[in-house]
Amino acid sequence: MRVTLTAIKADIGSIGGHIRPSASLLKEVERSLQPHLGSDFIDFRLSYTGDDIAILMTHTHGTDNPLIHQIAWDAFKAAADVAKKEGLYGAGQDLLKDAFSGNIRGLGPGIAEMEFEERKSEPFLLFAADKTDPGAFNLPLYLAFCDPMYCSGLLLSPNMFKGFKFEIMDVSYTEGDKVIALFAPEELYDIAALLRDPERYVVKAVYSRTTGEIAAVASTTRLHNIAGKYVGKDDPILLVRAQGSFPATGEILEPYALVPYVGGFMRGSHQGPLMPVKRNSSVSFFDGPPIVSCTAYCVKDGKLSEEADAFDHPFWDYVREIASKKAIELRRQGFYGNAMLPYGELEYGGIVERLKALEGKFEIRH
Ligand code: 13P
Ligand code: 13P
Ligand code: MG
Ligand code: MG
Ligand code: MG
Numbered sequence: 001m002r003v004t005l006t007a008i009k010a011d012i013g014s015i016g017g018h019i020r021p022s023a024s025l026l027k028e029v030e031r032s033l034q035p036h037l038g039s040d041f042i043d044f045r046l047s048y049t050g051d052d053i054a055i056l057m058t059h060t061h062g063t064d065n066p067l068i069h070q071i072a073w074d075a076f077k078a079a080a081d082v083a084k085k086e087g088l089y090g091a092g093q094d095l096l097k098d099a100f101s102g103n104i105r106g107l108g109p110g111i112a113e114m115e116f117e118e119r120k121s122e123p124f125l126l127f128a129a130d131k132t133d134p135g136a137f138n139l140p141l142y143l144a145f146c147d148p149m150y151c152s153g154l155l156l157s158p159n160m161f162k163g164f165k166f167e168i169m170d171v172s173y174t175e176g177d178k179v180i181a182l183f184a185p186e187e188l189y190d191i192a193a194l195l196r197d198p199e200r201y202v203v204k205a206v207y208s209r210t211t212g213e214i215a216a217v218a219s220t221t222r223l224h225n226i227a228g229k230y231v232g233k234d235d236p237i238l239l240v241r242a243q244g245s246f247p248a249t250g251e252i253l254e255p256y257a258l259v260p261y262v263g264g265f266m267r268g269s270h271q272g273p274l275m276p277v278k279r280n281s282s283v284s285f286f287d288g289p290p291i292v293s294c295t296a297y298c299v300k301d302g303k304l305s306e307e308a309d310a311f312d313h314p315f316w317d318y319v320r321e322i323a324s325k326k327a328i329e330l331r332r333q334g335f336y337g338n339a340m341l342p343y344g345e346l347e348y349g350g351i352v353e354r355l356k357a358l359e360g361k362f363e364i365r366h
Contacts, residue, residue, distance in 0.1 A: 001060070001117070001118055001301055001302065002060060002115060002116070002117050002118070003042075003058055003059075003060065003115070003116065003118050003122075003299060003301075003302045004058070004059050004060065004061060004062055004063060004065075004068075004113060004114070004115040005056065005057075005058060005113065005114050005115075005124065005239055005299070006041075006055075006056070006057045006058075006059065006063070006065075006068055006072070006111070006112075006113045007054060007055070007056050007057075007111070007112045007113070007126055007128075007219075007237050007239055008054070008055050008057075008069075008072040008104060008109050008110070008111045008237075009049075009052045009053060009054040009055070009109060009110045009111075009128060009219070009235065009237045010052065010053060010076045010093075010094040010095065010108065010109035010110070011051050011052045011053075011090060011093045011094045011232060011235065012025060012053065012076050012079050012080040012083050012091065012092055012093065012094065012095065013025060013051075013079075013080060013083025013084070013086075013088035013089060013090050013091035013092065013093065014050075014051035014088055014089055014090060015088060015089070016089070017089055017287070018050070018051045018089065018090065018131075018232070018283065018287055019050070019051060019282045019283060019284070020048060020050060020051055020280075020281075020282035020283075021048050021051060021052075021053050021083075021088075022083075022086060022088060024082055024086065025053065025079045025082055025083055025086075025088070026046055026048065026053060026079075028075075028078055028079040028082045029046060029053055029055065029075045029076065029078075029079045030046055031078075032071075032074060032075035032078045032079070033046075033055065033057075033071065033075050036071050040059065040067055040068070040071060041057045041058060041059035041068065041071070042058045042059055042060070042301075042302030042303060043057070043058045043299075043302060043303050043304045044056060044057045044058070044304075045295075045297075045304060045307065047126075047128065047279050047280055047293070047295060048280055049128040049129065049130045049235075049277070049279075049280075049281065049291060049292070049293045050130025050131060050235070050281070050282060050283040050291055051090070051130060051282075051283070052094075052128065052130050052235045053076075053079070054126070054128045054237055055072050055075065056126055056297075056304070057071075057072070058299055058302045058303070058304060059302065060302065062115050063113040063114070063115050064103055064105075064113070066102045066103065069100070069102070069103055069104040069111075070100055070102075072104060072109070073095075073100045073104050073107070073109070074100075076094075076095060076109060077092075077095060080092035080095055090232065093231065093232050094108040094109055094110075094223070094231075094232065095107065095108050095109070096108035096223065096226050096227050096231065097226075105221075106226060107226075108221070108223060108226060109221070110134075110219030110221045110234060110235065110236055110237050111219050111221070111237075112217045112218055112219045112237050112238060112239045113217060113239075114205075114214045114217045114239055114241075115214075116213055116214055116241070118299065118300070118301070118302075119244060121243070121298060121300075122241070122298055122299045122300065123241070123242045123243050123249060123296065123297070123298050124239060124240060124241045124242060124296075124297055124298075124299065125238075125239070125240045125242060125249065125252060125253075125294050125295070125296050125297075125310060126237065126238075126239055126294070126295045126297070127237065127238040127239075127240070127292055127293065127294050128235075128236075128237045128238075128292070128293050129235055129236050129237070129238075129274070129290065129291065129292040129293075130233075130235045130283060130290070130291050131233055131235065131264040131265055131268070131272070131283055131287060131288045131289070131290045131291065132233060132234075132235065132236070132262045132263060132264030132265075132272075132274060132290035132292075133198070133199065133202075133222070133233055133234045133235075133236065133262070133263055133264060133268075134171065134198075134202040134218055134219060134220050134221070134222070134234055134236040135195075135197075135198020135199055135200075135201070135202045135262065135263065136198065136236060136262040136263075136264070136274055136290065136292070137202070137203060137218050137236060137238050138195040138198045138201070138202060138203055139195070139198075139255060139258070139260050140252075140255040140256055140258075141166075141203045141206060141216060141218075141238075141240075142191065142192065142195050142203075143254070143255035143258075144240075144247050144251055144252045144254070144255055145163075145164045145166070145184060145206050145215070145216075145247065146163075146164070146184040146185065146188055146191065150251060150254050150255055151247045151251045152251065153247050153248060153251055157245075159208075159210050159211075159244065159245040160208075160210065160245060160246075160247070161210075162208075162209040162210045163183065163184045163185045163186075163209050164183075164184050164206050164207060164208060164209055164215060165181055165182070165183050165184075165206065165207040165208075165209055166181070166182045166183075166184060166191050166203060166205075166206055167179050167180070167181055167203070167204045167205040167206070167207075168180050168182060168191070168194050168195070168201050168202065168203055168204065169201070169202055169203075169204040169220050170200060170201055171199075171200060171201070171202055171220055171222045171225070172200050174225045177204075177220075179204060180194070182194075183209065198262065198263065199263055199341070199344070199345050202218065202220050203216070203218055204217070204218060204220050205217045205218070208245045208246065210245045211245050213241075213245065214241070215240065215241055215246045216238065216239065216240040216241070217238070217239050218236055218237070218238040218239075219234075219236045219237050219238070220236075221234050221236075222234055224348040227348075228348070229348050229349070230267070230268060230348045230349040230350075232268060233264045233268035240252050242296075249296060249310070253294065253310055253311075256274070256276045256292065256294075256311075256319070257276075257315075257319050259273040259274055259275060259276075259319060259322055259323040259326055260273065260274055261273055261274075261326070261330065261338075262274045262290050263341050263345060264288065264290045265286055265287065265288040265289060265290055266286045266287045266288065267287070267349070268341075268349075269340055269341050269345070269346055269349065270286070270288075270339060270340050270341060271330060271338060271339060271340070271341065272286070272288050272289040272290045272327055272330065272331075273289055273290070273322075273323040273326040273327050273330075274289075274290045274291070274292055274323070275289050275290065275291050275292070275319075275320055275323035275324070275327075276291075276292055276293075276294070276311040276316050276319060276320065276323075277291045277292065277293055277311060277320070278293065278309055278311055278312045279293050279295055279307070279309045279312070280293075281293060285324075285327060286327070286331060288327070289323060289324075289327040292311075293309075293311060294309075294310035294311050295307045295308070295309060295310065296308040296309075296310045
């Protein structure tokens, strides 16, 4: 059957700063979704990563469906009211617009959706990150879909020999979606040339060149483009299909052992290592470090299997230690140089006023 996976996430308030949502917020989202189960959608799951709640829904309405988007929007709205009542921090933070007008894109929440014909077995992964932006998935996706050093299937599995198509978005463009399609392996250097700049170019989707099927889709919301000022980090989500003509689950996961430095961390203004964490983890040190969770599922006739927590394994305890070391190492230099993001990323925040005031005090000397 043709199924649609819709993953939508939002920060609607959290306990004690930007740490994690309260149990009552999650309960309210669930209460709001429950009446639609079995009628408007087939199945759903809830989870949180840091202070962001992710809703995963399965249904047959295709992508960009107004009803599905409305259901998620209403659930977040209802929970934001609970957050306000509880006095949680940043209540309704990612709900940037008041009114819903048919599509949740452009309203604040991050969304990743894909529609496909279910395979006999349909394993897929839901990644959710906090204290970082959509570019955080650039390197892991590049390595999993382009690099035989990470994806052995590119050498070993004939149904991957043709490679993958990348859709990459220029998120600095605000008039609409500015997207380029590039083909791996022939255009590998072009793909790398764009993905090296994760604040500007982000992977939107990946497709198999063997079957034409969608392999991965990420949320590309840049909140500061919508709000025009700093309103928290984008905290992206990503859906990836695994096995068969796609990389194996373990090949998709391997790049996360690199714990690359990504933009985000405290006040969304720093660099920090992307730490793979267990589901429903909070953040802590310097409002971070940036974290990513991964839940694995199979879907059959739209029904979701029990979930497997992909980063809940002794191997990743060791990786988390490496991430902690990398975080402490970079934090030692505080505001200096690469520890903080370049001005282009900070210009939506308060530093603009400080620098403007200083500009008037400069004098030109000859
Ligand atoms: P299993 O024999 O455990 O199914 O492993 C197959 C495989 O290809 C793992 O990548
Ligand atoms: P969030 O986007 O996760 O709310 O992060 C905001 C922040 O500024 C943390 O210091
Ligand atoms: Mg927050
Ligand atoms: Mg967040
Ligand atoms: Mg955020």
